[in-house]
Amino acid sequence: MKDDSTLYVGLDVHKDSITVAYAIGLAEVEVLGKIGTTQCEVERLCKRLQSKAKHVCLVYEAGPCGYGLHRQLAAKGFDCMVCAPSLIPRKPGEQVKTDRRDAIKLVRSLRAGDLSAVHVPTxxxxxxxxxxxxxxxxxxxxxxxxxxxxxxxxxxxxxxxxxxxxxxxxxxxxxxxxxxxxxxxxxxxxxxxxxxxxxxxxxxxxxxxxxxxxxWRFYPVVLTLQAMRGIQFTSAIGLVSELGDLSRFNHPRQLMAWIGVTPSEHSSGTKRRQGSITKTGNSYARKLLVESAWTYRHPARVSTDIQRRQEGIPKMIIDRAWDAQQRLCRRYRRLVARGKTEHVAAIAVARELAGFIWDIGRLGMSLALPRHA
Missing domain, CATH: 1.10.287 (Helix Hairpins)
Incomplete structure (x- = not known):
């Protein structure tokens, strides 16, 4: 065993098989072979990996097989990452794709630090x-x-x-x-x-x-988000279930990028070109966010329905929701007055709305709220 080296392992996971490749430190990548997906075969793989190095880092792509393998490997004490498939570096013009090549590519990208991890929920x-x-x-x-x-x-x-x-x-x-x-x-x-x-x-x-x-542990977030305009029970449940723990985003811009409402950019030298939104990340959360943003095209007001949803919510959160409504309604009107289309204005409002959701959601988790449905 080489205790001073890190073993990088790439797993190309399918329903009935897992193709394994590994590299110790900066050594050449080797293919360990193909194993099954049963718990016994995964445990045998863990013992083989532990015999090669003390520190083992594994990675596999997020996919239809879920997070069961991640939890099994994490329970064994391994450092395991589930990476975003759409953000894996790919060579232009590469025409050959096999399980073996995918596993090798995962090892090299993991070792280079080029992979983006996805959030694994509890x-x-x-x-x-x-x-x-x-x-x-x-x-x-x-x-x-x-x-x-x-x-x-x-x-x-x-x-x-x-x-x-x-x-x-x-x-x-x-x-x-x-x-x-x-x-x-x-x-x-x-x-x-x-x-x-x-x-x-x-x-x-x-x-x-x-x-x-x-x-549910995020029930306070569901309550506080309903204090905002355009976010009723349906939208709040959908957003919070997809976003999960908002504390994992250190800045609201990270949440905006995760939802995919930030502008794409292609800049070089002194020229800066921004295009349409990236549409990366969770499409369902983005859909709910944009639907909520459309309600801010009307003048700011607190309707009877919003008053009902704000019952029992701390005044601090209600004031923050009112500030958000005033700002976003004004933002929409200004963009339309400048000649922007209604759709572009709604997307811009959705981007800022994500920031208010980040702020109010995190604030709601820190406060004691009533337990009513």
Whole structure:
């Protein structure tokens, strides 16, 4: 064993296999081979790695296999990193990709310090995020089912006179409609039944979320974020479940970059060119953030709904939320007055809104808040 050297290990992880490559210190990278993904085979790999060096650093790409391998390796005392696949350096024109080459590339990039680690949530945080994502997926399925039914009716020349927003009048009209053909009626009934099933699924998941969030460690953050304009229970749950611990961001700009709302840049010498936002990071969190930002195009005011959400929230946070609303509403109007499009102005507001979320969320974790759903 070489106690004075660091063993760098790259793992190319798949559902049924893991390709392993390693290098001791600055030595040439070697391929250890391919192993299975069972716990016994991973433990045998750990013993082989421990026999080669005292300090072992492992890395694998974030993917559909999750963080189970990271937790297993961390429990063995290894320094393990889960890296972002989109930020791995790649040579232009490289046309050959194999598991062996990917594992070797991970070793070299880890040794050079060129990899960006992703945040690994705790088991509890990941479980709550899974529940929140199931709820978001059910609401998306409901939206698609409604669109399919509206398209079916339009295809057969059935048009609703009014606003087809699935309000009471729209639903009553749909419930009284029928087709002459039994086949078309069967298809129509199945579309309606799909909507009813998705509505029931959304109700079950929302009830479960409202019951579970009270015992979640980030429940104070969910409460404090709802004090802000445009962030209701749906948005707060989605944002906090995806962002996780806001204290891992040392500066609000780090959160803005993680969500992907910072401008892209291509500068050289004295020329500085900025383009559209990077759209890196979590797309669902970015979607929720931009949707919330659109509410700031209206003049600043505290509605009855916002007052209800602010009940029991410390005055310090309420004042901070009001400052954010005034600043962001003014920011939107100024950008539009300067000739910026509404979409560009909303993205700029979303970027600053991320900074206020960082501030108010961290402030909420440090305060004692009431435990109500």
């Amino acid at each position: 088991v509890e945080d990941e479980a709550f995020r899974d529940l929140a994502r199931a709820w978001a997926a059910a609401r998306q399925d409901l939206k698609q089912a409604r669109q399919r039914l509206k398209s079916f009716l339009l295809l057969h020349g059935v048009r609703y006179v009014g606003r087809a927003n699935w309000g009471p009048a729209h639903r009553r009209w749909i419930s009284t409609f029928s087709f002459d053909s039994p086949w078309q009626q069967l298809a129509f009934n199945e579309h309606r039944r799909t909507i009813e099933d998705r509505l029931a699924q959304c109700a079950r998941l929302e009830t479960a979320l409202r019951e579970a969030v009270v015992d």
